[in-house]
Amino acid sequence: MPLYNLACREPLDEATRERVARAVTQAHCEVTGAPAEFVNVLFVHGYPLHGALTVDALGGVRKGGNRTADVVERLRLALHDAIARSAGIAPGQVSVTLIGIPSNWVMEGGRVMPEPGTESQWLAQRDAGP
């Protein structure tokens, strides 16, 4: 978590998918401080999107902790910009929706995920072993 599901009107080629995935990962980490290894991106193609949209991103992200409403909105805007730039499309062709999921409803790497803002401690405990 997060898992960003990017619905694309037309298929994106491999190079574009790689660029977008990296840009989404970077944007998420820069705004939230979360480690990159948490970030998942999935591309689905052929969606009949609204209006002029080319990419419509639906993201399940951890909520709570230090994720204030302001942080979430900054994240949404940063993702919007990152997707448009990396895909080479106009901002008006991108939509981003985020759904907050309590971090303790999610397990990764065999451990319940940390509250946003406490990732360092979680990673240290994970790397220290069982």
Next chain:
Amino acid sequence: MKKVLASIQQGAVDRTLIPALEEALRAEYTVQFGPSRLLVIWCEVPRGRAYTEGRLSDVSWLMVEVADGTAQPARERAMLAMAAAFARVAGIGVERMMVTLCDSTLFAQYLAANRARIRPPARVLFTLKLLWQIVTSRHRFGHTMIGTDY
């Protein structure tokens, strides 16, 4: 009826294991929450469509619907147990999995948000295509499978 969305990455988990994986998930769900009607929907993500940490991903994703207000201890037990069961059958480490146990309300919200991305005139055809995939996959494979593309 509760639902499980199960995504495996092509090449990371052998799709011929899906019947055994589903049996393991159903069995564990029953142990954790009692007898339940469960619809497991599988998706094999084609290579090159999923990324983790900006690199091609081999992570399996499970999104499991549970009753609203499920107590946290029960939720954590179930997450760990279902991940362990899946990993054992798939022959992967649990570190290659992301499991979410999601209240019914939020699960429905997520599905609704996915549907809302489709322009209204196309939603009927979208839904029919999805139902067609569900029906034909159950006939062909014995389990419910959908694609990533429409």
